[in-house]
Amino acid sequence: MTRTVMSRRGFLKSLAGLSIVAAGGVVYRAWDNGVFDVGAGPAYEPWHDWRDDMGDGPLALVRAGILASNAHNTQPWRFELAEDRIAVYADHERHLGAFDPYRREMALSLGCAIENMVLTAKAQGFAPRMELAQDRFGLGGPAHPERPVAILHLAPGEAEESELFRAIAHRHTHRGAYDREQPVSQALQDEMQSLAGGRDGIRLFLFGGGPAKARLGELIVSATEEIIADHAMAMDSAAWFRFDWRSIQQHRDGVTLDTVGLPPLINAVAKIVPAPSPEQADQQWLDATRNVHVATAPLLGMITVGDLYDQPTTLQAGQLWQRLHLWATARGLAAQPLNMPPERVDREAELGLEPRMAAALTGITGDAGWRPTFVFRMGHAERPARLSPRRPVEAVLAA
């Protein structure tokens, strides 16, 4: 009997020992994978120190440019500085492959960076003037990779620190649930339309409710399903997901777990358990798109263009998205691009498939002359969005 009790005690002791070791392992893994360091470390420094060297002229503009929204956080840009101008280049090594066969999203991303730079130029007392290269997108790579897509000329002007400029480091893509009971008011939608006005060849569509909003929501979900079923697209997207702390700090790019919009506790658990396979990650993405992103969106919107594959128009469409997202940030609104439908339009065109997604989108705009290049949602969210990593400014300066 005594021996039995002793051995039971011994068993319980060793169980306790094992639990402590296991808990230690979990805590170690949590520590190792950045559970306690959300938004910390060198990969996030560009968000904190972007205004430290505001006297740096063109370099200060680049510090703001790299904080812009950009597809899959590929940061597909390089900048060449002179005293009175900045040349903006596409970095084709950071191309999204089958996900962006015409490099349309790359140009949208460059447009976003340009908008941050224009706002910062004005805040610094420059009168910026944009010169956009007249190019078209085609398959098989850029026709003129050595040419800048844009040159930002800087002449002295009146200093103007706008609310959009002040929002630059507070703007983050929000992939969590939005409050469906809180609509984006008509007055706010009118402000958005006035931000979009006066641009030739670009038109903003907004859907706060009704059948067009429901239909666009369906297309966002079905485009996501089609992307997941398209192996090349799914793989080229998965290549930019960073699941562990070390690869985030090493690459300083890509989409991270912290930014997928999970509640804090689930986010912490997701960092401790093994990373999902690409197939599991795709399924989680589809579920979130259907049940969170679309289901809780009070407002869906589309930036449309007259010519889907015209480079200067696309750069300006990117500028408009950056402006809208900064404006939303200044108004306390959350926003997220949901650009899967136009991504499928590109892929249909590349593969010579029947243009089903393109036709379905025309069913929403009611006019084949306006082609969606950017789809997004907006609303009010309970928690703020988290920071995404950025490469240091030195890494994006042309030699």
Ligand SMILES: Cc1cc2nc3c(=O)[nH]c(=O)nc-3n(C[C@H](O)[C@H](O)[C@H](O)COP(=O)(O)O)c2cc1C
């Ligand atoms: C052209 C373009 C397409 C994008 N498409 C999506 C998208 O479909 N889904 C999404 O969640 N975010 C999308 N984004 C947002 C980027 O993933 C995000 O800007 C990037 O990860 C950097 O994060 P940040 O915006 O928080 O700085 C897109 C951004 C751009 C400019």
